[in-house]
Amino acid sequence: MQFKIAIILFAINLVTVTRSIGLNKYQVQKVSIFFEEHEKPLSKIPKAGCNKLANDFGKKIVQLLRPSANKILMRDMVKLANEFEMKNVSYYFKYNKDASNNQKVQDLLVYLASYDKGADDWRKTPSLTSYEVRILLGLFNEFNIYVPHASRHHLLIACLNLHKSVKYSLLAVLDVLLGEGGGAINAAKFLEGYLNIKPQGKGLDVNQVQKLISLHKNHKTDDDHIKPVEITKLFNKLSIVTEDHKNRLIFPSIRSAALELEELLIVTVEYDNEVDVKTSSVLSTTEVRSFMWMFSTHDKNKNGLLGEAELTGITTTVSALIAKFDSDGDQHINIAEYFMMIFGLFIDETIKYDIHC
Structure with a gap:
C-alpha cells in the first residue's frame, strides 16, 4: 500500500534550514x-x-x-x-x-x-x-x-x-x-x-530498511565510517554500471557512518529493483524524501542521528521509541531506524506512541 504523507507523522511547526548531501x-x-x-x-x-x-x-x-x-x-x-x-x-x-x-x-x-x-533540501528532485x-x-x-x-x-x-x-x-x-x-x-x-x-525508483520496503540497519550496525569502522568494501558490495548488487566498469564503485570515506547511511538509503530507494510494490508495504521515493526532510529538521546538530532531546521534539514517548527501534544500542535513532519506526507504527499495532501531529 502507499502511505499518505499528508495525514501521518511529524507535522513540522517550525521553520528550519535542512542539510543534506548530493x-x-x-x-x-x-x-x-x-x-x-x-x-x-x-x-x-x-x-x-x-x-x-x-x-x-x-x-x-x-x-x-x-x-x-x-x-x-x-x-x-x-x-x-x-x-x-x-x-x-x-x-x-x-x-x-x-x-x-x-x-x-x-x-x-x-x-x-x-x-x-x-x-539543500531532500525534497528537491x-x-x-x-x-x-x-x-x-x-x-x-x-x-x-x-x-x-x-x-x-x-x-x-x-x-x-x-x-x-x-x-x-x-x-x-x-x-x-x-x-x-x-x-x-x-x-x-x-x-x-x-x-x-533519471528514473524515480520503486520505493522502500521494510526488508530494505532491515538490510540497511544491519549494514550500519555490523560494518562500522572504529573511526565511524561504514566499511568501504561493504558499500561497494551494496552498489554491486544495485548494478548501476555494467560488470566491466565496477571499478567505479570504490568510494572514499568522507562523512560519518550515520550520514553515509542517509545517502545509501536514497540510492537503495532509487536503484533497487527487488521491491515488489504489489505484495509489499512500500513508501514511494517522494514519500521517503519527505520523511528524510522531516528527520533533518529535527536533527539539530546535523550528525545524522536523533538523540533524546531531538526526539522530545517529536514525541513524549522517547524511552519507548529508543527501546524499540535503537537496534545498535547507541541511544540514538539513525535514518534506517527512523524508517523502521515509521513502518512499525503500521505493522506493530500493539505499541502506541504519542506522536505530535
Whole structure:
C-alpha cells in the first residue's frame, strides 16, 4: 500500500534550514552556467582578425590577442560555493591551479556533492547523491580522455545499467546538448542530461530498511565510517554500471557512518529493483524524501542521528521509541531506524506512541 504523507507523522511547526548531501538539478545547472561563462573568450578580437595580424606582425606577438578561456580561479569557485551556503570552502576544497577548466569543474562538482550546503533540501528532485556523482563523473572522464567526440556519449551510456527506453531518452537528451555545445558536452551538462531522464525508483520496503540497519550496525569502522568494501558490495548488487566498469564503485570515506547511511538509503530507494510494490508495504521515493526532510529538521546538530532531546521534539514517548527501534544500542535513532519506526507504527499495532501531529 502507499502511505499518505499528508495525514501521518511529524507535522513540522517550525521553520528550519535542512542539510543534506548530493546535487539537485538546479545546483548542477548553476555549475554548468558557471563553466560556460568562464569558457567565453576574453579577447574581443575574432580569430580571423588574429590570423591576419599574425601574418602581418608575427605569430608570437599576436598569440596574446587570440580569444582564450577565462581561467577559473579559486576565488571564483569560493564565490559559487558561497551561493550554496557552504562554509570553509577555502580550507576544504583542493584547488589545482594547473588543471583545465573542465577538470576544475569536475573537482568542484564532487566537492559540492560531498559536503553540506545550507541550500539543500531532500525534497528537491531530481537529484544525485555524492556516490552517483563520483560514478558518473568517473565514466565521463574515462571516455573524455580516450574516445573521440562522435562516439563518446554512446559508449558512456552503454556502461549504465538503465532500461533500454531510458537509454534512448538519455541519448536523445545528450544529442541535443551536443548540438547546443558545438559538438562537446562539459561534465555539468552531462549530469544535467542524466538528471533529465533519471528514473524515480520503486520505493522502500521494510526488508530494505532491515538490510540497511544491519549494514550500519555490523560494518562500522572504529573511526565511524561504514566499511568501504561493504558499500561497494551494496552498489554491486544495485548494478548501476555494467560488470566491466565496477571499478567505479570504490568510494572514499568522507562523512560519518550515520550520514553515509542517509545517502545509501536514497540510492537503495532509487536503484533497487527487488521491491515488489504489489505484495509489499512500500513508501514511494517522494514519500521517503519527505520523511528524510522531516528527520533533518529535527536533527539539530546535523550528525545524522536523533538523540533524546531531538526526539522530545517529536514525541513524549522517547524511552519507548529508543527501546524499540535503537537496534545498535547507541541511544540514538539513525535514518534506517527512523524508517523502521515509521513502518512499525503500521505493522506493530500493539505499541502506541504519542506522536505530535
